[in-house]
Amino acid sequence: MLQKKSNRSRLTTEMSTGSMADIAFLLLIFFLVTTTIQVEKGILHQLPPWTEEEPPEAEKNDRNMFVVLINANDQLLVEGQQMKVDNLKEKSKRFIDNRGKRDDLSDSPDEAVISLQNDRGTSYDMYIQVQNELKAAYNEVRDEWAMQQYGRKMDNLPGPKQDSVKDEYPMKLSEAEPKQTAN
Amino acid sequence: MAQIKKKKERKAPGISTSSLPDIIFILLFFFMVVTVLREMEIKVQNKLPQATELTKLQRKSLVSHIYIGKPKPKYADQLGTAPRLQLNDSFAKLEQIPNYVQTERNTVPAKIADQMTFALKVDQETEMGIVSDVKLKLRKSDALKINYAARKDIDN
Numbered sequence: 001m002l003q004k005k006s007n008r009s010r011l012t013t014e015m016s017t018g019s020m021a022d023i024a025f026l027l028l029i030f031f032l033v034t035t036t037i038q039v040e041k042g043i044l045h046q047l048p049p050w051t052e053e054e055p056p057e058a059e060k061n062d063r064n065m066f067v068v069l070i071n072a073n074d075q076l077l078v079e080g081q082q083m084k085v086d087n088l089k090e091k092s093k094r095f096i097d098n099r100g101k102r103d104d105l106s107d108s109p110d111e112a113v114i115s116l117q118n119d120r121g122t123s124y125d126m127y128i129q130v131q132n133e134l135k136a137a138y139n140e141v142r143d144e145w146a147m148q149q150y151g152r153k154m155d156n157l158p159g160p161k162q163d164s165v166k167d168e169y170p171m172k173l174s175e176a177e178p179k180q181t182a183n
Numbered sequence: 184m185a186q187i188k189k190k191k192e193r194k195a196p197g198i199s200t201s202s203l204p205d206i207i208f209i210l211l212f213f214f215m216v217v218t219v220l221r222e223m224e225i226k227v228q229n230k231l232p233q234a235t236e237l238t239k240l241q242r243k244s245l246v247s248h249i250y251i252g253k254p255k256p257k258y259a260d261q262l263g264t265a266p267r268l269q270l271n272d273s274f275a276k277l278e279q280i281p282n283y284v285q286t287e288r289n290t291v292p293a294k295i296a297d298q299m300t301f302a303l304k305v306d307q308e309t310e311m312g313i314v315s316d317v318k319l320k321l322r323k324s325d326a327l328k329i330n331y332a333a334r335k336d337i338d339n
Contacts, residue, residue, distance in 0.1 A: 017204070020204040021200075021203050021204045021207055024204055024207040024208050024211055025207055027211050028207055028210055028211045028214065031211065031214035031215055031218055032214055034218060035214055035217055035218045039239060040239070040240040040243070040246060040302060040330075040332065041237040041238065041239055041240070041332070041333065041334070041335065042234075042237060042238065042240065042302060042303075042330040042331050042332040042333050043234055043236060043237065043238070043330065043331045043333060044238045044300075044328070044329075044330050045329050045330065045331060046327055046328060046329075047318060047321060047322050047326075047327040047328075047329060048322070048327070049322070049325070049327060050322040050323045050325070118311050118315075119311065120310065120311055120312035120315065121310050121311070121312065122310065122311040123307070123308060123309070123310060123311070124232060124305045124306065124307055124308070124309040124310070124311060124314055125232045125307035125308065127311055127314070128232040128234055128307070128331055128333055129232070129234070131234075131331065132234040132235060132236050132333075135236040136235060136236050139236055177315070177319075178311055178312070178315045
């Protein structure tokens with residue numbers, strides 16, 4: 001019978017590693033493309049603890065209460081005036097940092113309370129914008145105060161000093177249960 | 184005067200490429216480790232609102248997510264278009280929140296359980312009604328640290 005004779009050399013050939021880099025490159029590019037390094041960011045908020053009894057009626061002076069209302073059509077009512085979101089930051093900064101100068105604004109930053117109430121029909125986007133503006137107002141007055149006291153912005157201060165700035169301007173945001181408007 | 188004659192070759196030696204695969208592999212491993220393949224399908228629409236005053240969430244293990252939004256089109260036939268709540272992998276009802284809070288708390292050591300943050304990932308078109316209900320439930324189950332997830336303003 002005819003038999004094929006293998007003529008291949010018996011020598012073990014070494015695996016070529018020349019293409020290794022290319023393979024690794026391909027894998028690398030794959031993972032580069034699929035990677036989404038998730039940075040989770042958002043507006044931090046501390047909820048008040050739950051109590052069964054009704055919250056006490058605001059016995060605070062009217063001047064220390066900054067009332068922000070948002071209705072179902074995403075319109076903003078601040079201290080009885082209709083307003084655009086863009087102006088909210090300036091207005092609330094004036095309110096927080098009044099220190100008793102004007103008699104319709106807060107006595108001191110420590111006593112200032114922002115009361116926020118929205119409607120069940122308010123859009124989440126609007127709500128976040130308002131939250132964002134209020135937070136921005138606090139961040140700005142804190143930064144200004146930190147500049148005066150320590151000559152640096154708040155983020156660049158060491159921890160204890162940051163706390164002292166926060167104590168000077170505590171953010172008091174009181175959220176009432178949303179209203180239900182009949183549609 | 185005695186002068187030392189330079190006998191060095193003028194030809195620049197080529198850079199050895201034999202370590203290239205190793206370098207690439209190290210990079211590869213880095214990206215493999217960093218990559219998080221999303222293990223969970225988000226079944227609701229989830230376009231986050233924009234904001235500027237954002238805080239980065241520090242410890243991922245202490246963050247739990249609550250998704251709220253309209254069901255994605257492929258679920259819309261069964262569920263309609265009203266905003267729904269998603270916990271873990273499935274649509275949920277408001278009543279399931281206390282349970283969810285408890286299970287999430289049990290995944291971390293008891294000492295740091297009260298530092299747990301609940302990130303609300305809410306679609307920007309959602310109405311506040313359901314968000315308020317969720318917040319109320321969270322308050323009742325004593326989960327007070329929340330975070331409204333948002334994305335950074337682009338034009339800033």
